Amino acid sequence: MAHVIFGREYPEQNDAIVIGSGIGGLVCANLLAEGGMKVLLIERHSMLGGFCSTFRRKGFLFDAATHFYPLLGNPTTLTGKILHDLGIETEWVKMDPVDRFHLPNLPAFAVPADFGEYLTKLKDWFPEEAAAIDRYFAELRQAYLYGLLYYFKGVDNEQARKLERFTIAQKLDEHFHDPRLKAVLMADAPHWGSLPNRTSFLFDAMLRLSYFLGNYYPRGSSQKFADDLGRGLTRRGGKIVKCTGVDRILVENGKVSGVRVRTLARRASQEFVFKAPIVVSNADSVHTYRDLLGEEHCGRWMIEYLESLTPTYPCYLMHFGLRGMDPKVLEAAEGYHWSSYDPGDAIRNVFKIFVPTRFDPEMAPPGCQILIVQKLTPLRLEEVTDWAAHKAEIDRRILERLRQVLPGIDDHVVVRLSASAWTSFHYTNNWQGAMLGWEMSPEQLGSARLANATPVENLYLVGHWTQPGGGITPVIISAQRVARAILSAGKTQADLASQYFAFHATVSGRGRSAASTRAERVRE
Numbered sequence: 138m139a140h141v142i143f144g145r146e147y148p149e150q151n152d153a154i155v156i157g158s159g160i161g162g163l164v165c166a167n168l169l170a171e172g173g174m175k176v177l178l179i180e181r182h183s184m185l186g187g188f189c190s191t192f193r194r195k196g197f198l199f200d201a202a203t204h205f206y207p208l209l210g211n212p213t214t215l216t217g218k219i220l221h222d223l224g225i226e227t228e229w230v231k232m233d234p235v236d237r238f239h240l241p242n243l244p245a246f247a248v249p250a251d252f253g254e255y256l257t258k259l260k261d262w263f264p265e266e267a268a269a270i271d272r273y274f275a276e277l278r279q280a281y282l283y284g285l286l287y288y289f290k291g292v293d294n295e296q297a298r299k300l301e302r303f304t305i306a307q308k309l310d311e312h313f314h315d316p317r318l319k320a321v322l323m324a325d326a327p328h329w330g331s332l333p334n335r336t337s338f339l340f341d342a343m344l345r346l347s348y349f350l351g352n353y354y355p356r357g358s359s360q361k362f363a364d365d366l367g368r369g370l371t372r373r374g375g376k377i378v379k380c381t382g383v384d385r386i387l388v389e390n391g392k393v394s395g396v397r398v399r400t401l402a403r404r405a406s407q408e409f410v411f412k413a414p415i416v417v418s419n420a421d422s423v424h425t426y427r428d429l430l431g432e433e434h435c436g437r438w439m440i441e442y443l444e445s446l447t448p449t450y451p452c453y454l455m456h457f458g459l460r461g462m463d464p465k466v467l468e469a470a471e472g473y474h475w476s477s478y479d480p481g482d483a484i485r486n487v488f489k490i491f492v493p494t495r496f497d498p499e500m501a502p503p504g505c506q507i508l509i510v511q512k513l514t515p516l517r518l519e520e521v522t523d524w525a526a527h528k529a530e531i532d533r534r535i536l537e538r539l540r541q542v543l544p545g546i547d548d549h550v551v552v553r554l555s556a557s558a559w560t561s562f563h564y565t566n567n568w569q570g571a572m573l574g575w576e577m578s579p580e581q582l583g584s585a586r587l588a589n590a591t592p593v594e595n596l597y598l599v600g601h602w603t604q605p606g607g608g609i610t611p612v613i614i615s616a617q618r619v620a621r622a623i624l625s626a627g628k629t630q631a632d633l634a635s636q637y638f639a640f641h642a643t644v645s646g647r648g649r650s651a652a653s654t655r656a657e658r659v660r661e
């Protein structure tokens with residue numbers, strides 16, 4: 138039997154259902170379909186991609202959020218190889234420099250794409266710390282290798298265990314004296330959606346060094362990448378239904394049995410049930426456990442535990458469509474702008490400028506450019522009562538700084554839009570509008586991060602709220618891990634089950650105390 142949704146037929150019975158079309162959901166769906174399963178992917182939005190989607194205004198194509206895609210254009214890397222093997226046709230534009238940092242009383246620091254050049258540049262700028270730079274990067278290399286084994290491959294090792302408790306800021310303090318050098322080495326840390334003194338050194342090491350294997354932008358925008366993954370799925374016989382939200386995960390005798398969905402178009406909403414012996418949720422984990430599964434299947438403790446964890450901060454965005462700006466001036470302005478060397482500045486004044494038309498000019502009309510500003514905003518959704526006033530205030534602060542960096546920019550603006558934490562939540566369902574799921578702090582990673590397996594048999598999680606963590610590379614790893622477990626239906630599935638028990642053992646004591654601490658905070 139088939140259901141007809143928006144004029145198209147979708148089989149009621151499937152081998153696997155994937156909820157959500159973030160990159161985690163799309164890659165997992167592709168891998169399952171490649172493994173021979175009949176996959177149905179259900180997305181509530183009209184576009185695929187979650188945080189990797191775009192929108193169009195006045196001929197400008199704007200990325201809604203993500204723009205750095207480490208490794209994906211390099212088929213010799215872990216995640217680049219997954220896309221290559223799946224035949225995903227996205228064209229990747231390599232970035233060089235990888236990033237640019239603007240710090241007080243220092244010239245702009247452009248990070249070369251070549252690691253040797255980067256190291257030489259750091260030593261040229263800070264000769265008195267040359268020996269410490271060598272020692273730091275020797276440790277960082279170890280952290281990168283053992284971190285990959287630990288977080289991405291699930292191989293427990295002593296070196297990673299030694300390093301996992303440190304934050305970025307702690308390690309920088311341990312190795313260096315010069316506050317300017319420390320500032321250069323943590324300048325891009327806001328991309329973790331948190332503070333450098335809260336973010337794991339070990340987890341960060343993996344991304345920091347992966348940039349030198351290639352950092353990329355997808356030609357044609359993030360949406361092109363998401364849509365290419367969607368095409369890969371349909372090529373493999375998978376079905377995609379959009380504008381349709383899952384509102385219940387169905388469970389029979391402790392095993393997942395399907396989902397109930399509701400169409401979300403303007404006309405009267407319709408309800409359908411789709412069946413499958415396997416369900417993978419790429420939706421936010423609080424939403425998955427609390428709203429879609431319900432405490433009767435996971436226990437009240439799990440929901441309270443999740444609500445007690447620290448999410449990453451939401452990222453405020455301003456999108457500008459510009460006409461007639463000098464591309465060289467825009468290029469020079471790209472990167473992170475700090476107003477002090479204090480790690481706390483990451484959530485106060487730091488903002489980032491990105492100019493996607495440098496990598497693909499066709500995303501704007503001829504003679505025009507796109508400029509995107511990102512800024513972490515430390516807030517919880519329930520704290521803001523007047524979103525219009527909130528946006529006006531943040532816009533004002535960003536514009537004030539932007540006018541100093543790019544004098545006369547106002548004369549070039551064709552379109553200007555902004556997106557708050559609420560926008561992120563509204564379009565992707567990410568709890569608190571969080572940028573990368575739970576904060577990548579030492580105590581929220583490894584076995585303490587939400588497991589990919591769940592207490593319900595054959596229900597799995599992929600994406601940035603689950604193991605190994607947030608960001609494009611980790612969510613692809615989560616997808617690969619879950620797809621492998623499902624397709625092997627043997628040893629790796631047992632590994633995921635033990636991962637759940639390890640998570641349960643790690644947090645069950647902590648869960649209740651963390652939940653009661655939060656309850657106390659709320660009462661206060």
Ligand SMILES: Cc1cc2nc3c(=O)[nH]c(=O)nc-3n(C[C@H](O)[C@H](O)[C@H](O)COP(=O)(O)OP(=O)(O)OC[C@H]3O[C@@H](n4cnc5c(N)ncnc54)[C@H](O)[C@@H]3O)c2cc1C
Nearest residue numbers: 157159160161181187188202204205383420600601608609
């Ligand atoms: C501003 C910003 C900039 C970023 N920049 C970068 C960057 O440069 N590099 C990087 O690596 N990372 C970046 N990130 C982080 C990165 O985008 C995310 O970690 C990653 O995209 C999350 O992917 P995901 O698979 O977890 O799914 P998400 O992108 O969170 O998507 C989840 C999907 O599930 C759907 N969904 C939710 N509930 C339901 C339901 N009930 N029924 C059906 N569908 C549902 C949503 O609509 C959404 O499409 C950035 C994030 C933000 C916000």
